[in-house]
Amino acid sequence: MATIKVDLDRINGEIDKRMFGGFAEHIGRVVYEGIFEPASKLSDSDGFRCDVMDAVKKISPGTLRWPGGNFASAYDWRKAIGPVGERRPVIEPVWKSVESNLFGTDEFVKYCRKIGAEPYICVNLGDGTQREAMHWLEYCNAKTGTSMADLRAKNGSDEPFGVKYWGLGNEICGNWQIGHKDAKTYAADALEFAKVMRQIDPDIELVAAGGIHMRMGFDQIERNWDRVILEKLAGVIDHVGRHFYARKLPVSIDEEVKFRDFMSEPEWFEDTVSILRGEIDKAMYHMSEKEKRDIKITVDELGIWYKGFDQIYNLEDVLVAGGLLNTILNNADIVSFFNYAQIANVIGPIFTKDDDLFLQTIYYPLELYARLASGNALDLFINAPTFDTEFRKGLPLLHASASHDRETGVMTLFVVNRDPSSDIEADIINQNGYWPKKCEVHEINGPTLDAENSFENKTNICIMSKEVEIDPETTSFSYSFPAHSITALTLTLNG
Ligand code: AHR
DSSP: OOEEETTTTOOEEEOTOOOOOEEEEESSSTBOOOOOOOOTTTTTTTTTBBBHHHHHHOOSSEEEESSOEEEGGGOOOOGGOGGGOOOOOOOEEETEEOOOOHHHHHHHHHHHHTTTOOEEEOOSSSSSHHHHHHHHHHHSSSOOOOHHHHHHHHOOOOOOOOOEEEOOOSSSSSSTTTTOOOHHHHHHHHHHHHHHHHHHOOOEEEOOOOOOOOOOTTTTTTTHHHHHHHHTTTTTTTEEEEEEEEEOOOEEEEHHHHHHHHHHHHHHHHHHHHHHHHHHHHHHHHOTTOOOOOOOEEEEEEEEEOOOSSOOBHHHHHHHHHHHHHHHHHHTEEEEEEEEESSTTOOEEEEETTEEEOOOTTTHHHHHHOOOOOOOOEEOEEEEOOOOOOSSOOOSSSSEEEEEOTTTTEEEEEEEOSSSSSSEEEEEEEESSSOSSSHHHHEEOOTTOBBBBBSHHHHHTEEEEEEEEOOOOOOOEEEEEEETTEEEEEOOOOO
């Protein structure tokens, strides 16, 4: 038996309207064959796949990050503007592919407008220059009358794009990155880029490239990366980026041990967010009130990645995705937004072929949380049976988060039952009064942990919804969370 207490006054933070975001890198089949396919009969007159756009809109991306990722560190944006017939392909050294340059800045901004996302551009701090970044920003945000803005107008857009979010490079901390630098050099460079970019447009929000977290294998990253860059960039930047990819690790040959370890990935994610929060606090502590500028964390690459590029996800991955999303909500005071990596095909929730697509299992938690989480994220009390991994002890089998929208009165409780074989019954206690009579239940579950979706079986895993009655005039009701499931319980509290 478990207990979950909900108190509407215990607020973690407000859920930013831009919280749920996507990431479209030029890698594999994300852009070409994913979101952009001019020759397809499924595409609109701008070449965007309509079926993909419909699916993307349902996960409500507040921001869309582009063009990378690692790709950004060798990208020359100037090669991908102007008449399409005059654009030339280039060999791009990051993913060792040929970049056609058919999808560039104008196409990206247009795509964002169509899906209702704010564009978030990551500039090239790998082999790129300050001048290129400055001109890119001028191209996007300046009023006509200057050379770059006039070039944009000539390419079809008189009105400035007003791109608000700009990333100062990608994963410069990693030795795989083109233009990899040590933390001190990166911070000094990023500061200079920020200086000129703010002169062009003082209203932009800048994201510094923070360290990344991936358990086992990325030990080569400079240990104090975040501390060093924050010491220099606090007061200038608005967000520090954090990348997190959950992985199923070969910690044992025993499948059950591996499963338990995989289920603990949200706790590793929680750690990395907490540590970064601490680094931000420390940098702020040493600043005068005058110098201070609020810094948030943007998890600008969040995903599950352990089976190559075109990874097919299963129900196990769904449980981890739910845990990651709970962790985002549980840190809503400091996380401004996240970008799910990536939006289609490569480690993405949408999988396409020429004439069709299917929604991967992990699409559904993204859809569920994006649709239902709004208002304040709540700080829950949870007491549940626990499990251990080799590295962590006493993790609750029920992993949860909640949101409450004061305007609509809707409270949603998100619960992942990480037990692979047993349902867990919980008393759900309202600390503020009676529960309403009706509760909407949305459940993501499937027959087995390895159940997947496919072109042939598109809804093997999806969201099933129903309504249940609660005894009137009760402050506590009991709900049995099925084994290996995500459940969202939605209750309207003051309507
Ligand atoms: O999302 C794929 C890659 O993962 C990105 O290019 C890079 O930033 C990260 O390491």
